[in-house]
Amino acid sequence: MTESLEAASPVLSIRNLKTHFFTDLGVVPAVDGVDLEVFAGQTLGVVGESGCGKSVTGLSAMRLVAPPGKIVSGEILLRDENLLTLTEKEMQQRRGRDLGMIFQEPMTSLDPLYPVRDPLMEALLAHTAMTKQEALQESIRLLGAVGIPNPEKRVNSYPHELSGGMRQRVMIAVALSCKPAVLIADEPTTALDVTVQAQILALLRDLQKETGTAILMITHNLGLVAENCQTVAVMYAGKVVEKAPVRTLFKNPRHPYTQGLLRAVPRLDHPPKQPLPTIPGMVPNPLRLPTGCRFRSRCLFAIDKCAAEQPPLAELGGGHVSACWVQPEFSLVPSETRAAS
């Protein structure tokens, strides 16, 4: 996989995005000053644990954040257009046509009362000049393109008649029906079995090659990131703490949180029944975030400065940034890659 294509300019840039939730208990800064860029034909992985703000970042890019959540500042640029300045009606035109999204649970994102041709044709009729007949033909073609056998028949199936993997294929077909410039994939395979997951991701990679769609892939699975993304951003407590080309992130991470995550994953090539290196403690309460670095209470490298001042994303060269005052060196416990390969 290519590490860094010198693309001219990003298709989607998120600049200093802040999305906060105004709850009865106080303000939760779910996304708190995030900068991300996604380039044509490339996949940016956004990883982090529950509550880190990765999904809210994706929803913000679609302007789908529901109250009490609110985008309080920042810019979301689709090429040169700031989506945050559009009216809701203009935004509706962008969704589906320029920006597609797929979610974790394909059962709940497809309406059980309608056959799968409905969401497909709806998207096509809303965003193209196709006639109904043309839209139906195109829907059948799309189902075939996402690997659904017998698409002429399946176009009339209802969601419950399809397996989880097939439903996620339908969602991908809907999301890509109008060839959007950007696809936001939020945990697209988390609900699926591992063999089906491999098929869905191979499908996304193939379609991306064909269409040049820029993908923002939100996931908690570091394995998926390693295999599918060119660039990776790691989020913790509403902030991007490290961002790098994929190989750099896995081989030379400099943020203690990234390092801890990489060590905590059980690996097939490590000796079994040995204790895993863990990250102590847990994610801080978003209503009572620590001063300075938000990771410092769990960090083995924390120094006095970490409490006093929030570390900025420091440039480490080659597109690698990390928000840490210490930037410790990394070594994973001895490992080989897939032994038999």
Added chain:
Amino acid sequence: MTEPLIRVENLTKHFHSGGGFLGGSASTVRAVDGISFEVLRGETLGLVGESGSGKSTTGRLLLRLVEPTSGMAYYENQELFGLSASEMKPLRRKMQIVFQDPYGSLNPRMTVSNILREGLEPLGLSRTEEEAEITRLLEIVGLRSTHRNRYPHEFSGGQRQRIGIARALAVKPEFLIADEPVSALDVSIQAQVLNLLLELQQRLNLTMLFIAHDLAVVRHMSDRIAVMYLGKIVEIAESGQIYLNPRHPYTRSLLAAIPIPDPDAKPAETSADPGAQSVRSEGCVFRSRCSFATDKCAQEPALVEVEPGHLSACHFANTLPSL
């Protein structure tokens, strides 16, 4: 650690559905379809498979949370399925389970100490002994004694799973079934809970059946692994062998599909035809998705030893090319 604590013979569970007066067609799901295995004293047997493989049903059958269609299961030398409820009672103290969802398995209206007290009930302790025992249980799962008066919702997912483990350990079981105990947890918390289970097994000399869909997690926890597919065990081997020398095509495709957190590793492979999911055919259960299948596979292969301690249910177990 050579003698089996648990022995399962030809265990089968069929679920029937449909065929009601509204006219749906009747169908039978062969959730567990004639499996046999042993769990040796002090070992962890991993049970791995995808959704619908029957792995969770197997765990529930052993505890008689569901009744089998046929087959036998022995705890030491006692057959479980023939026992009456009262005869089963003393055995329930020896066999406990930890579930996936610590949200759903803990009573939200009970404090931690009441949850644990309920678990301790069968031991018939005095009030002071109970309090001391609650303190001890919280300590061994890494919770503070001051946590005892809190309710489940006041805890994080990882802490709730620790409460679930403490509850299971209250009666000092010998055999612990862990059914997807970490799949609802984040990576950093998952590692903490896995370490706790490893430590407790050592400390309390537990025998474990560790059920999960994630082969990397199962391999990390287990001495031996049984791989299930559509109600059948297709392969059993030592954990190391499953990874280095898988002798069933399904195990191989499972291994190949796991994304490795290393950008230099070989990317996950896709094998099967997406339309062929869970199609039940005569003969080998994996036949419709198997790239090695021939006409011979219309005959169901038996689970047979291919090397000492390594069993595979494939006609071509000995001739599969090495990975």
